[in-house]
Amino acid sequence: MPTKKGRRTHIIKVYCAKCHALLYKYQKAGLGSLIKCYKDRIAEDYTRGDLKCPQCGETFAREAVYHGKPANKIIQGKVYVRH
Numbered sequence: 001m002p003t004k005k006g007r008r009t010h011i012i013k014v015y016c017a018k019c020h021a022l023l024y025k026y027q028k029a030g031l032g033s034l035i036k037c038y039k040d041r042i043a044e045d046y047t048r049g050d051l052k053c054p055q056c057g058e059t060f061a062r063e064a065v066y067h068g069k070p071a072n073k074i075i076q077g078k079v080y081v082r083h
């Protein structure tokens with residue numbers, strides 16, 4: 001389980017690095033780069049749920065499980081975030 005220190009979350013916007021389409025609004029815990037998106041923390045999903053950019057079709061993540069929770073593992077370099 002996350003420590004109390006890491007519990008604070010903030011909403012970030014996740015964009016496609018290729019075409020700059022907005023992909024997710026995501027409730028991120030802590031600082032640091034985005035490695036994965038837990039599915040239950042995605043506040044708004046602008047994709048079709050297939051882990052591809054809805055605009056350019058680029059695959060930006062892979063299905064994964066972290067700590068028993070389903071997550072999308074971000075492929076590095078495929079997205080960027082704005083706070």
Ligand SMILES: [Zn+2]
Nearest residue numbers: 016019053056
């Ligand atoms: Zn795109």
